Amino acid sequence: MTTPMQASSTPQKKKSRFFLGFMAVLGALFFALFLSLGIWQVERLQWKLDLIARVDARVHAEPVAAPGKDDWANVNQADDEYQHVTLTGSYLNDKEVLVRALTERGSGFWVLTPLRSDDGTLTFINRGFIPDTKRDPSSRVETQIAGETTVTGLLRMPEPDGFFLRPNDPARNDWNSRDVKAFAEKEGLGTVA
Template sequence: MSGARRPTWADVTILLVAGVMFAGMIALGNWQMRRLAWKLDLIDAVQTRAFGDPVPAPAGDAPEYLRVFASGRFAGDQSLRIKAVTDLGPGFWIMTPLITQDGAIWVNRGFVPGGLNQGDWDAAPGPARVTGLVRLDQPGGTLLESNQPETGRWVSADLAEMTRAVGLTEAQTAYFIDAEAAGTGALWPRGGLTRLTFRNTHLAYALTWYAMAALFFGAMVYVVKDRLTTLPWRGSDAE
């Protein structure tokens, strides 16, 4: 006695699930290709902007990684700390407003490890000139954590919230400046830690997803053809 034949609805369900899985693999490959284009644009931006002669910091929007300079005085009493993890270990970025003739510009003066007293990284009084790279506003915190202005806990450079928190007016909120490493002076904060090299494996991931999709499609074609040969109506061809 032959076994019960699998119902048609089960075959259709399996085929639909397989189609969704195949489409998902193609979609992931396409997403990696879009990420590849974004990463190549980012690398090109760094190479063309970050190593040229500095230009005056723009009053409005500016392209990220543009090398700029600005002069003024640091408002050290309005400094904020942003949680950071670098090659030097865990600690904080020190964000201090630079008061210029055109208003305030937030400056990431550099990294300090946890456990330092404020006196170890206070801004020096008097005129200051900052050279560094434009970094764009980072509102909303990170994927895992949110900024908490009311408690002074910061995990990203949300410039509008930071400006409100310290009571600044006429501050630049489109970008801040990542300061370059200082040649002399205090050890902390440590500038010049802007990440300028980026791992790029998106093409390999995309090809992997496309290859998996091709193999999966080939396997499904084989299974479907094999299933068709077992259907009852196929037996009438041999009679």
């Protein structure tokens, strides 16, 4: 004869086994997830260290001539970004573009000015950061270089958009990313690097 206590313990055991099985499967899934995330982090660390070494080598290398217009199609981020380059030409100061920036110096703009080489090639040069108070070119006349000049710097790739960036608004001259193609269209410059 069974007592009421014995009869009710059988469903409890089934429930308990199901719960333990479920928790074991869930634990195994979480273990696999965390293991794969750990492996991904180690691989990502190695990728980042390789990237830093590559950039460091390029930044400290002797400058080379900037790629000419015929070479632009072959320029890519993996092989060329942060390459130390030199370029000679004249600034088109009246065609400069201000790209919004937030740096440790505060809010302001990166000044990007097209430089026309002797062969007519146009390349946007990032001339540096200015605070909001220097937006008007007349407030920084000393930076409006006239005549031929030689620039040495780092080759950077255009960044037409970004996940965390507001979209550019060419009609309002409101730039939030380095979209060289859009700059050139707005300023009527044709093909520009």
